[in-house]
Amino acid sequence: MGRYFAIRIGRAALTIVLVVTFAFVVLRLSGDPALMILGPEAPPEAIAAFRKAWGLDDPIWFQYLDYFSAIAKGELGRSMRDGRPAIELVLERIPATLALTLPAFFFKVALGVPAGIYAALHRGSGIDRAVMMTAVAGFTVPSFVLALILVLVFAVQLGWLPSGGQDSWRHAILPIATLSLGGAAVLARFTRSAMLEVLGQPYIRTASAKGVPWHKVVTSHALPNAAIPTVTILGFMVGTLIAGAVVVESVFAWPGVGRLLVVAVANRDLAVVQCILLLVAMTMVTSNLVVDFLYGFLDPRLRAKGAHA
């Protein structure tokens, strides 16, 4: 059991290192921060001074080692734009993002899981088809399109809700709705197919054959089995809590981590981008680890494998 998780934790650490390395290299190859921040008309001396100040003249491998040794000391660098520590800039945006993604996560689960279960139990019925059609629509329409449709209907046409900003709780409704609908659709499809798969298993027939009433077959035999694949997708959704709202935050002018990321990338504000990516990689990897732990809890077959591994 210990070794099973040791391997997983090692793999998680490796994933984080790879993500950070990739971001580091791509950002440095794709544009000069000095030109981006100071502008193309800046005098050459200013640009040279800026490059020297931020160590951009050093060979890339040197910058890379420098960056990692700083991380090891817990320093994530400073923003090239205003000189504040990058981590501070990111942390102050997190509450705004969570104000969207946490309620959205709740609605995804509260809508998607029951809809998927209901559709599976009434396979082929009108309601199943309606749920699936809605789910396919929610799944295929990109979030920025959905966001714009919602703005058009509820802000422009009906005038019920504001179209952007962060002044009151009413401003959060449309962004949360956009995030929730897409996620609920994914979750409904996933839950439905997991349930259908389980309902076709011989042990479901065994349970019916021994006289278990149908509602108990569903709750005590089917759901615990269908939970296993559904937890995978839930883990993925937890991983997107920090930076899963990039598009939605941009459309609704919501000052969260996502918008900070877009601005920082555009400016090649290296430390800020790297700091966000590190944070995203860490949440993703952590939620995957939690999912692995949950698998062991939900599926005794994996527990046994882990014990022997």
Next chain:
Amino acid sequence: MAPLVSIEGLSIAFNDVPVLRGVDLALGRGEALGLVGESGSGKSVTWLAALGLLPRHAKVSGSVRLDGRELLGAPAAELDHVRGGRVAMIFQDPASALNPVLTIRKQLCEALALHRDLQGEAVKAEAKRLLDLVGIPDAARRLSAYPHEFSGGQVQRIMIAMALAGNPDLLIADEPTTALDATIQAQILELLSTIRREMSMAMVLISHDLGVVAENCDRVAVMYAGRIVEQAPSNQLFADPVHPYAQGLIGALPPLDGPRRRLTAIPGTVPDPAHMPSGCAFAPRCALAAEPCGLAAPSLALISDDRTVACIRAEASRRTLLGMAAE
């Protein structure tokens, strides 16, 4: 004496394709009935339909009575009481027949709680007794194990224990040994017949293995393409099959004693349920088929006190067999 179960005119169609076409069958208390036939002949589906275990899109008609009470279309609560309580069923693939995420205790106690008036410690004690009865060693400890921690034969024993939990009057064993090794097969069949004797329970043994049926059953019904084509006491059927299909099945078995002979295969394949031949479904493969065979499907007719055959050429078929034996 009134039969325990009587099935009359049972027909089943999936998406308008008939898979069972008018089955009549009666089963006495404590009787062991063998049901043989190729895959798709309707052996399992007959009993799944009787217990209301078929998917909703299956169209079922006819009548299935247990002690005179109609089961088809019975309310769900009544069926739940019958399933496991009066009629228990075990299945072919033991490995996937138990819920992988629940302990054996949980699955056994669930059946006990549903059908027996037991509470608390008594449930656990009874669960342990059942595991002992079916020969699971170290039962007390093994109760908290999960299905994947047992071998296939052991899981089938646990399935049998679970089936016995409700003290049923009838156990339907649907190919209970097909997925098991030959040595384990013999053990499971031995266990089934011991339990049947001790609990004076009726049993339906569904199998495509004629040897298994011959040894364990009082009576045999042979099914072909959704119908029963011959019914007889086991010893008579194996000594003197009348329906050409039953003859074909038995002719394809190697004899254990007597001179070596060439095994005969039945030519052709089972007809597609969506394109059944008119008349007798076996006629296209039958060596004795004559013109009238293609006109109407023959119904089961008595040929002696306890034998029925659905074949208009029964007499000719019998003569051929006797003639063959005389040669």
